Amino acid sequence: MKILKQRDILVLACVLAVAALLYFCMPNKKGSIAEIEYDGNRVAEVHFAALGENEVKTFEINGVTIKIDREGAHVAASVCKGQVCVHTGKISKAGQTAVCLPQRVSVRITGNAPFDGITG
């Protein structure tokens, strides 16, 4: 006895295909990622979930030191004089960015940010 008829297999294949297409068309809803950019180009990304409990990843880019652990990311040091990037502190929420304008380095938390942009 056949468990699945030909038509059932066709329906199943279509449903799976539609689900796959929807999955790839939907915005990324995975957990937060820290994305490091230099001059607007992505140079590194770290998935918070992939980090160990006490693990700290350190990146040195154009005179800027960025440290990332499971709790968030921050600019630990920079050769820039203003130190605005260092004073931004630790960022952990989707949409947050710490930018070093003079050195053109930024670290950004990706994910479903509550706002499309922030003015101020």
Next chain:
Amino acid sequence: MNLKKPVILILLLLLVLPLYGCGQNRAKTDRFYAMGSLVSQTVYGADDALLQSVESDILRAENILSHKIESSQISLLNKEKTAIFDDDIYDMLKKAAAFCADTGGAFDISLYSLTALWGFDSDHPTVPKAERIREALNRTGYQNIVFGEHNTVSLKNNTSLDLGALGKGYACDIAVKFYREAGVSGIVNVGGSIGVNSKKPNGEPFVVGIRDPFSTDPSDVFASIALAAGFVSTSGSYEKRFETDGILYHHILDAKTGYPVETDLISVTIVCDSGLYSDMLSTACFILGIENSKPLLEKYNAQAIFIKKDKSVTATEGLRAAISFYKDYEVHYI
């Protein structure tokens, strides 16, 4: 009746429909540095060429307008006191000078002598000596900008221009013009000045957070505005400031005294249909205060949110339906 054909047709439709929406909904993002800021744009259903065009036109505008770029036309104008601009920039400069007149000189694009003296954009801003401020004031005044034939701009009385209060907004205008012409929805953020063209593909408006001026966290917002089209800019005394002898000096200067504007406001956010005007209005309204800003807001059909140092918020009635508040600040509408 044979049901096979209709069933297969429906299944095929189900398969194809998501493909149709897929390209339209795909968001492309781009980040680069211009106008002394990080610029980010998110555009739906656009190709890479559009984002590239926006980037190159904004960078081109920066290379004309920035006094920080030695080879820019504004630097040339400041040095030689005369320069020729293309139609777009000439037109923009005329609008900016007319706007200065509308504010009675409270907003002035000719304050370079003063801003250079204070050095808010430098690594070491300092309080200049009173005598030097008085001397610098003699070299300011939008009335000294002369618009001649063939797109020639000249500066009298040794005046120099600083377009820092409008560059970001103008960059937003450039981006949104591209989005409009391509018929795509998108948002551009030039260091906190924002431009939006049409709703997102899912029918939702873009949501723009307004930074809480009392928080040190730049992503901490006190309110948000739902925007289907338009521009938002904010000016405040909480950024670009330094402390000397226990006194805080912020970067928005009073064109009459040469010192930072004394006001009970901490931040002003403007929403209107032009990036250039939203940027200029936010600075002008911060200088003028709530009451004196009303005629200006009316003239430029703009909406505003004023935040005072006592944490009270005054918003214009036109924003009531679009604004959401997240902090327990006292709010009233005018």
